[in-house]
Amino acid sequence: MKKAAVLAALALVTAACGGGGTQAPAGGPVAGGTFTYALSADPGVLDPATGVLGATNLVLSVAYDTLVASTEDGAIVPGLAEKWEVKPDSVTFTLRKDVTCSDGSKLTPADVAQNVNHIADPATKSPIYGVLLPVGMKAVADDAAGTVTLSTPKPFSFILQSAESLFIVCGKGVKDRASIARATSGTGPYVLKSAAPGDSYTFEVRKDYAWGPNGATSKGLPDKVVLKVVPNEQTAANLLLAGSINGATFYGADRTRLEAAPGIGKMLPSAGQHQFFYHQGEDRPTKDPAVRKALTQAVNLKELGGIATAGTGRPATGMVAEPRPCKGDSVAGHVPAFDAAASAAGLDAAGWKAGPDGIRVKDGKRLSLRYLYVTTRGAGIQAAAEYLAATWKKLGVEIKLNGVLDTKLAESLNATQDWDVAWLPIGVTLPSQLVGFLSGPAAPKGANFAHLANERYTKLVEEATLKPGEEGCKLWLEAESALFENGDLVPVADTTVLVATKNATFSLILGLFDPTTIRLTQG
Structure with missing residues (x-):
């Protein structure tokens, strides 16, 4: 895919990009259950190295973590990395020691380095290379020290910030990228259990997840997350009002009626x-x-x-x-x-x-x-x-x-x-x-x-x-x-855009779920 195609994809299908906003009303929390969100398009192949569509990256954000994360006001906070050292042409991350992949294997610096070098490899033809990953970036792991260093040929002013867009594949997905076309192999709080392209993607919570941003764990999260493909906004609005789904993003005419509807939580991100x-x-x-x-x-x-x-x-x-x-x-x-x-x-x-x-x-x-x-x-x-x-x-x-x-x-x-x-x-x-x-x-x-x-x-x-x-x-x-x-x-x-919710609360940051914030609430 040429870069112009990447730009078109990023431009036109990007989900809500900014921070959140007022999200009310919401009742008391509900344990377990299933959180359902409407996608405006099918995400396609789920390998993070090919993810340019907003729908794709929204799906990936449920199952994959990044080295660093950002708050709604843009501040950088620890993710998979507990600390980092930034130089003009490099950043060295020290990884947390307690992180595991969805297949039970331990996340290693070598896994992180392979992600970066795989995208930068010309043979991969990754559409995010030169867009989400800076041109010329390479990664070197030090498993003994628990660090990975990302460097560029010359100084790059956003070398730290670029890491918040890189979903880290681990476990079997590192060695077999074909295995994650319709599956996930990440460190996130959810793992994909079933994929029905054009219809829905069902995730199950990882009970052992304990390394989210700001100490977030899987405690209190819904047992399942279903991302349902609903291309028609009117249909999505009707499902939301009926309580059949818990959230969706609206660009068009249905935005007005949802903003006026009782019992609907509302966020207006950039x-x-x-x-x-x-x-x-x-x-x-x-x-x-x-x-x-x-x-x-x-x-x-x-x-x-x-x-x-x-x-x-x-x-x-x-x-x-x-x-x-x-x-x-x-x-x-x-x-x-x-x-x-x-x-x-x-x-x-x-x-x-x-x-x-x-x-x-x-x-x-x-x-x-x-x-x-x-x-x-x-x-x-x-x-x-x-x-x-x-x-x-x-x-x-x-x-x-x-x-x-x-x-x-x-x-x-x-x-x-x-x-x-x-x-x-x-x-x-x-x-x-x-x-x-x-x-x-x-x-x-x-x-x-x-x-x-x-x-x-x-x-x-x-x-x-x-x-x-x-x-x-x-x-x-x-x-x-x-x-x-x-x-x-x-x-x-x-x-x-309007991100409308019913019987649920969550945060979207940079167009992606912060999955550790998803909560079901009483209607």
């Missing part, structure tokens, strides 16, 4: 960012920065954001989902302001003059743009496409709307390159995960699907990567701002 990209290939009108600026000035982004999110979003503040490792607003003051008159004047100055039918023409070529978006992310995205088309038509631009299914987005975005403007929601957790898509070799040879060549962005990223902490964060935020100032892409809104 779900990534909405933005649109301009294609800057040699033969594209949007290669000209004056055209990009004019098109952006023609749009009332506040109105557009309200339409795209059905009024549930927030003004865009960056490209990384909450909780962000780099706090701050990279958007404000860096995007051309709404000014219809300046927009028209800008296109005139760039040589695009209105033709007999009102469509602008330059050198005999009509200003015609093909707008790419997905049709399966709610009515708001369709409405946003129609809003942009109407806005740019008034400006004298011919717009051809091209709505595609999620599964076709990567092909259209990267392989066929049949677009000029693309609406692409993004749900990544580190700014470094976007670098390969926003710079470097252009598609189809590379992952840079929009053919961006922003020298200031590239320079700032190179500097930011080498610097830790706040010093590096300042540069990462400036790098994002450089993209907006150049009109490479236009941030529209930070989105939220």
Whole structure:
């Protein structure tokens, strides 16, 4: 799978990405029982080395632990590692000594190292390499000392944070990756007992689990977790209201009725960012920065954001989902302001003059743009496409709307390159995960699907990567701002989703279950 396909998967199918929020009402705790959650799509192959879909990683989070974990406010806390030492180009983890795999074997530093090196091996062709795992990272284990060291060829500012995205396979799954296509072999509090692709995945609790974040154990957890595939949100809402399931995530129209329903617990986590990209290939009108600026000035982004999110979003503040490792607003003051008159004047100055039918023409070529978006992310995205088309038509631009299914987005975005403007929601957790898509070799040879060549962005990223902490964060935020100032892409809104619950409580962090927080409650 090419990286552009990975980006499309991460962008479009990422589950709720931020921290939690108010989750009420809830009665007293119920011992044992079965917790059931609706998945919007089948997770597919369950090997963590291939996990790019939000549904896949949500399933994996029930059965696999990571070296470190994060709290809802983004703080890093111990996971499988009890402590760590960070250097600019390496991090050494000391593992807990009491951790066992679901098959009873002891977790070793060699197991952890094999996970990293397996993903980094070119023969594996792991789609998360270079996205969730930094390029060039390798791992060395010291079983006698109980440590494993992850290193990169040069300093990497998020070398510690990258470990919170790596599910650790252990036991038999380390030696036989094929065995975990429809099974699990991890250290998490649950183990997969049955898989019915397209229908449901049933997990049983591990009674011996005692090494969760902040000392969490399996005490009080439901005996079973069932992750049920329910692609239709209306069906999921009906099941939730009837008490047939305990939770689900909602993006579309059913969100409104559930928010008003009695007896439903509600969380409104961040779900990534909405933005649109301009294609800057040699033969594209949007290669000209004056055209990009004019098109952006023609749009009332506040109105557009309200339409795209059905009024549930927030003004865009960056490209990384909450909780962000780099706090701050990279958007404000860096995007051309709404000014219809300046927009028209800008296109005139760039040589695009209105033709007999009102469509602008330059050198005999009509200003015609093909707008790419997905049709399966709610009515708001369709409405946003129609809003942009109407806005740019008034400006004298011919717009051809091209709505595609999620599964076709990567092909259209990267392989066929049949677009000029693309609406692409993004749900990544580190700014470094976007670098390969926003710079470097252009598609189809590379992952840079929009053919961006922003020298200031590239320079700032190179500097930011080498610097830790706040010093590096300042540069990462400036790098994002450089993209907006150049009109490479236009941030529209930070989105939220509704995570609705009934007779249960739990936490989602970075779009994944903290499975040690799942509790059934009295109705």
